[in-house]
Amino acid sequence: MIELRNVSKTFSRNGNPFLALDQIDLKIEQGDIFGVIGASGAGKSTLLRLINHLESPTQGEVIINGASLQSFNAAQLNAARKNIGMIFQNFNLLNAKTVYHNVAIPLILQGRDKAFIQARVRELLEFVNLSDKTDSYPDELSGGQKQRVGIARALATNPSILLCDEATSALDPHTTVQILLLLKEINQRYGITIVLITHEMTVIQKICNKVAVIAGGRVVEHGEVLSLFADPQHPVTASFVHTVIHDRLPDRVVQLLREHDGGALLRLEFVGSTARQPLINQVIRQYAIEVNILFANMSEVQETILGFMIVQLRGELPQTEAAIRYLSEAGVKIIHV
Numbered sequence: 001m002i003e004l005r006n007v008s009k010t011f012s013r014n015g016n017p018f019l020a021l022d023q024i025d026l027k028i029e030q031g032d033i034f035g036v037i038g039a040s041g042a043g044k045s046t047l048l049r050l051i052n053h054l055e056s057p058t059q060g061e062v063i064i065n066g067a068s069l070q071s072f073n074a075a076q077l078n079a080a081r082k083n084i085g086m087i088f089q090n091f092n093l094l095n096a097k098t099v100y101h102n103v104a105i106p107l108i109l110q111g112r113d114k115a116f117i118q119a120r121v122r123e124l125l126e127f128v129n130l131s132d133k134t135d136s137y138p139d140e141l142s143g144g145q146k147q148r149v150g151i152a153r154a155l156a157t158n159p160s161i162l163l164c165d166e167a168t169s170a171l172d173p174h175t176t177v178q179i180l181l182l183l184k185e186i187n188q189r190y191g192i193t194i195v196l197i198t199h200e201m202t203v204i205q206k207i208c209n210k211v212a213v214i215a216g217g218r219v220v221e222h223g224e225v226l227s228l229f230a231d232p233q234h235p236v237t238a239s240f241v242h243t244v245i246h247d248r249l250p251d252r253v254v255q256l257l258r259e260h261d262g263g264a265l266l267r268l269e270f271v272g273s274t275a276r277q278p279l280i281n282q283v284i285r286q287y288a289i290e291v292n293i294l295f296a297n298m299s300e301v302q303e304t305i306l307g308f309m310i311v312q313l314r315g316e317l318p319q320t321e322a323a324i325r326y327l328s329e330a331g332v333k334i335i336h337v
């Protein structure tokens with residue numbers, strides 16, 4: 001488990017203190033794929049650098065598997081770092097070295113013998129599906145292939161934690177999905193805890209089970225990915241969620257609907273099994289009201305269906321109220337628009 005307890009980090013900027021991280025409390029459990037999302041300058045990289053102790057906190061503690069990194073001497077820190085692999089947005093490969101050599105580097109630094117290194121590199125390149133590129137140079141590879149080399153190198157020493165620094169930001173959407181699926185496979189097959197930082201909510205949606213939203217050096221919201229997508233509390237979280245889940249009508253459209261058509265304008269949210277029931281059909285039949293569907297959208301988050309609908313109910317007031325009660329009792333979350 002990785003734990004940040006009341007962690008703050010202050011940098012010196014032109015001689016003035018600058019608070020880059022402010023009282024961060026986070027727990028990342030073994031086996032999590034934990035996403036940290038925030039805009040540029042929010043403090044994501046600093047947080048990652050605290051976890052692998054490239055930076056030390058000005059205040060608070062970073063605790064990994066029960067041990068506080070601050071209490072470690074240089075040798076203990078080195079050992080702790082070997083337990084943490086890292087991949088980067090720009091891959092950080094040595095261009096003058098072959099794929100084989102790039103993956104072998106951490107093992108050479110560990111002083112492993114040649115036979116061990118050969119066997120391990122072969123196994124890793126097979127796992128990331130790059131066996132045929134063993135003797136190629138990074139310049140001869142696509143972005144996705146370079147990141148696979150980066151992943152193989154990060155896994156070479158069998159770490160229990162993998163840190164991903166905007167690992168897919170330089171890749172096209174198709175390659176991004178492939179790399180994210182590979183990360184998920186690594187997490188599931190080897191139980192490796194993954195901490196990734198990103199500015200893209202699609203990355204969080206695709207593979208994370210937990211997420212922390214960071215803004216201005218503070219964690220403004222954190223929790224299970226599904227509940228954060230379904231019910232964001234902080235405006236920064238909501239704005240990230242809205243980049244992937246569209247659940248609103250433009251203000252002007254709402255205004256026009258209100259002015260001309262009347263009726264109850266509702267935003268309905270369906271999660272999981274509620275999304276699979278023909279509830280609108282039931283409402284029309286049971287309550288003899290008209291339902292005008294203005295907008296509907298379904299997404300998948302954490303293998304759960306998340307559906308949004310904006311509807312206008314038109315009918316007699318008692319029937320409309322009864323229909324709303326029916327939907328609410330069936331588990332639909334209702335907000336009057």
Ligand code: ADP
Pocket residue numbers: 011012013018020038039040041042043044045046047
């Ligand atoms: P992000 O990864 O979210 O873009 P960073 O963690 O890189 O954000 O940076 C957070 C803030 O801390 C930024 O305003 C950045 O300029 C500042 N910062 C980061 N590292 C240093 C440093 N070594 N010295 C001074 N300021 C820094």
